[in-house]
Amino acid sequence: QVQLVQSGAEVKKPGASVRVSCKASGYTFTTYYFHWVRQAPGQGLEWMGLINPGGAATTYAQKFQGRVTLTRDTSTSTVYLDLSSLTSEDTAVYYCARVASSSSVDKDFEYWGQGTLVTVSS
């Protein structure tokens, strides 16, 4: 069965960077795109970007351009979100999500990680 397991909660100071990992299992890792979505406390869902785990191509939301980097390690079936220059506005739960089909344009988020709370506080 498909499982996405994310790394644990993080507490960071303003200006710092954070890395969140998402380890996939139960299927062929390189076949399905990953997306990252975040949710600030009590707020809605915000898309951050996507990565093709096969070829490593990425697309980022304009809001995060220059601050976010998505990478993957095929040897461990893990995708990574790196977010830099953190502010209190980045305090949120960060989710990885895998799409439903192998289509490159699929944006149906079928499988989700459990979420990783990133708290930015001085």
Next chain:
Amino acid sequence: DIQMTQSPSSLSASVGDRVTINCRASQSISINVNWYQQKPGKAPKLLIILASNLRSGVPSRFSGSGSGTDFTLTISSLQPEDFATYYCQQSYSTPPTFGQGTKVEMK
């Protein structure tokens, strides 16, 4: 970016009630709308894709309709486990965007 606007932002209902949640896109998106259910402290769960296609394992009391700019999620007979927040999402273009959510609370 395509804006998705849900209404209402919250509603109170009782077990057995019929519940309807609306979602409007800022431009025509054909039938490219998904619906998610999210419970507190949990990741969203995909319920419906392409406006009306129920995902495997989702109870048949959930249904979706609409095309173009106006979409609806209906729960025909609300069950205790359905109290949650529901989000629409457009899958028409990048970036995918979500509605602000509709919280279904117990009356």
